[in-house]
Amino acid sequence: MSFVPFDSLPGVIWLDGHFIPWKEANMHLLTHAFHYGGAVFEGERIYNSKVFKLREHSQRLIDSAHYMGFTIPYTVEQLIQATEDVVVKQGYDEGYVRPIAWRGSMQMDVGALDHKVHVAIAVWEWPSIFGEGKLEKGISLKLSQWIKPSPKMLPLQAKASGLYMSSTLSRLDARNSGYDDALILDHRGYIAEATAANIFFVKDKYLCTPIPDAFLNGITRQTIVKIATALGVPVKEGHFSFDDLMSADEVFLTGTAYEVQPVKKIQDQTFRIGEMTHRFIDAYHELVRS
Ligand SMILES: Cc1ncc(COP(=O)(O)O)c(C=O)c1O
Structure with a gap:
């Protein structure tokens, strides 16, 4: 290439x-x-x-x-x-x-x-982080062997270069294993985020997302929570396990670079890119260009 x-x-x-x-x-x-x-x-x-x-x-x-x-x-x-x-x-x-x-x-x-x-x-110029078609088709995530540090170790709300070691190692390993990106857990074992994006999942009509107490509370994440409120979609913020995530109906990532990025696979399990994900892709697309 x-x-x-x-x-x-x-x-x-x-x-x-x-x-x-x-x-x-x-x-x-x-x-x-x-x-x-x-x-x-x-x-x-x-x-x-x-x-x-x-x-x-x-x-x-x-x-x-x-x-x-x-x-x-x-x-x-x-x-x-x-x-x-x-x-x-x-x-x-x-x-x-x-x-x-x-x-x-x-x-x-x-x-x-x-x-x-x-x-x-x-x-x-940077049209799409994962290349042509991935925004529609979805990406795959590998569960990282690395975790996010505890907030007692470092100020995790700083967007600072030193905090990106776990992201770099995780994405490198994911790519070497044939995945697009990695899912990283926090120091307690709860799901945290992807390497440079926050995570949302849909379960029983709720939009679920981890509480940002051990990772960056992204500006896109905050925007998506506001869009959910405007759309009348109930939001559940909590501490979620990997099993909670794997029983989700739909999963997507959010970030400035990723925008609203559907996830089609985590480890060996596939997820559908459903109606709720499309609503958020469309609403975000409209908002950023309004
Ligand atoms: C580690 C990490 N988490 C989350 C995000 C999403 O943040 P934002 O929506 O502010 O771009 C980013 C991107 O900056 C990031 O690097």
């Missing part, structure tokens, strides 16, 4: 207040975040030239930095403006946005305090 490497995409990246040619937007090898996993980032989608929930994502970037003990030197308004500027410069009316903030390379010390904080915003 041929693809353009990410450091060679076209256009510019917004870096610390300036537009830099894409290939020149680099950082030093002795950057603190590169060694210790403390970068914080966002994933946003552009629909009809507008970034969906841009204010919420910009606020979450600032909050994630606070969880990681540093301050982003821009306000929400400034991040919104910078994002809108780079979206216009890149010229995509549909695409993906990746803001990222990190401690720089002033000190090589785990607990370094005196670091300049850098912020970059990159925009590229």
Whole structure:
């Protein structure tokens, strides 16, 4: 399969207040975040030239930095403006946005305090995370051998690079085993989420989803709960076992990159992509473009 490497995409990246040619937007090898996993980032989608929930994502970037003990030197308004500027410069009316903030390379010390904080915003085209047709046909999930850490170990509401080790290992293993993605349990053995998306399942006409006390409470997840309320679909948030999930009628994942992604198989068991999943796909599709 041929693809353009990410450091060679076209256009510019917004870096610390300036537009830099894409290939020149680099950082030093002795950057603190590169060694210790403390970068914080966002994933946003552009629909009809507008970034969906841009204010919420910009606020979450600032909050994630606070969880990681540093301050982003821009306000929400400034991040919104910078994002809108780079979206216009890149010229995509549909695409993906990746803001990222990190401690720089002033000190090589785990607990370094005196670091300049850098912020970059990159925009590229990314139609579908799992490729053509998967949004309709559904994806397969492998139960991961890795679990999410306990919230006593790390601030799980931060969208921070160091928290993605279990996701990286889980998705790698799932793909090597012929699955599209992985399902990860939490530290108590309850179902948590997929590698970069939250999970919902339909059972006895209820829309069920785990309580977000041990994984990221996604902005898409919160949107889907609101859509359910508007559609009159009862929502059950709880601590669900793997067996609860396997007895579901329908299963789907939600996230900025995944959107509403039906699941057709978990381990060896297949699920139908039913009427309820289609209602949420349609309602979300309509909302993001409205
Ligand atoms: C680990 C994880 N969980 C959930 C989500 C879904 O979050 P959102 O809906 O805010 O994109 C993401 C994506 O950012 C993620 O990386």
